[in-house]
Amino acid sequence: MAELFDVDMTKCVKCGLCVEDCAFGALKRGESNVPEMAKEQSCMRCQHCLAICPAGAISFDGRKPEDCKSVKSLALPTLEEAENWLRSRRSVRKFAKDDVDRDLIARLLSSLGNTPTGCNARSLTFTCLPDRASMERFKHAFVGVLEAHRDGTRMLPRWLAIPAIKLRRGGSDIFFRNAPGMLVVSSDTSNPAVTTPVQDVTIACTNFELLANAAGLATCWCGFLNLVGREVPEILERTLGVKQGAPFYAMLFGKPAVRYSRCVRRENYARIVYA
Ligand SMILES: Cc1cc2nc3c(=O)[nH]c(=O)nc-3n(C[C@H](O)[C@H](O)[C@H](O)COP(=O)(O)O)c2cc1C
Structure with missing residues (x-):
């Protein structure tokens, strides 16, 4: 069975980003600063550790970084497009x-x-x-x-x-x-x-x-x-x-059977409060 949290020692640069980003402190810096799973019961399995690692050193529950798309390679919508x-x-x-x-x-x-x-x-x-x-x-x-x-x-x-x-x-x-x-x-x-x-x-x-x-x-x-x-x-x-x-x-x-030609206007859709 695959390790839940697995570090490739040949790639890890010991930056600690995975430990810092772990929302509930499941990870810690271990010996020589290599990250390790400290409290598995606190792990949400969110895979942030795999996602944040700049070196692609972390596998999570059998998911390898090389099988996960690089965010940089994705075409994302601009704010205007969104x-x-x-x-x-x-x-x-x-x-x-x-x-x-x-x-x-x-x-x-x-x-x-x-x-x-x-x-x-x-x-x-x-x-x-x-x-x-x-x-x-x-x-x-x-x-x-x-x-x-x-x-x-x-x-x-x-x-x-x-x-x-x-x-x-x-x-x-x-x-x-x-x-x-x-x-x-x-x-x-x-x-x-x-x-x-x-x-x-x-x-x-x-x-x-x-x-x-x-x-x-x-x-x-x-x-x-x-x-x-x-x-x-x-x-x-x-x-x-x-x-x-x-x-x-x-x-x-x-599939739509109708097309809308224009957008509607909803400036006052919600009350915006800066508290
Ligand atoms: C939670 C929710 C439930 C809705 N339920 C229905 C529904 O049962 N039938 C329907 O024709 N439209 C439904 N609508 C569509 C709303 O009537 C529609 O979002 C609203 O009139 C604004 O129009 P728009 O979505 O085209 O901007 C629902 C919308 C939401 C957000």
Whole structure:
């Protein structure tokens, strides 16, 4: 089994950057200033030691520095490009008929592994409905659960009952916007390492939106699913196997059937306070 923290003595320049950057003091300078793991229980497995080492001397849990991309080699967006992305991003509610390429979806989901989580708990599940066929199966099950939930004592509220009937009849789809794909991100709160489940889920969704938009796809947050989840708590477990009570959020995605010509203006979007 690979060492958790492994130093290549032929490369280490004993600069101590890895020790200084370790957020919870898991590393220390050992004999002749060579870094070593001192408190493994404090290690978040964030791999900062591997990332910061200028000499490429540190491997972490079998991951070798030569297999990790050099940051310098990456083309990163400028501030202006990042601002333009944020400005031009829109919630798209009209999707083209065709499915998204499966390799592209796999690439986006793999990239999403880089999303940060509190204490590096990484206890997320990405449940992906990658095409129209899986969306149709899901919607069928979704309406089935809603109908089963309604019995003599429990009634669905109108905001849910009426759109559900329309969905059953193949009419308008206010919940899922007739998207050909959906990603549900959920967090496993039974893992004691998870401290920020709601934030972890939201950050992953936000990053998915960013990545999907960069790939020319359209996205729309599916807040409706959470509203339905509050009304019918078993819905996600029954339809997608997402454990009841697990924090989740969903993003609809697909090729856009609509293009926005200009950005909107939101100067007063938030109150900015310098405290
Ligand atoms: C957390 C969240 C939940 C949302 N849920 C829905 C939804 O269920 N259905 C929908 O059509 N739009 C949904 N939206 C989209 C918002 O309505 C949209 O972001 C807002 O109107 C601003 O438009 P823009 O995203 O195009 O800038 C949601 C957005 C967020 C951030």
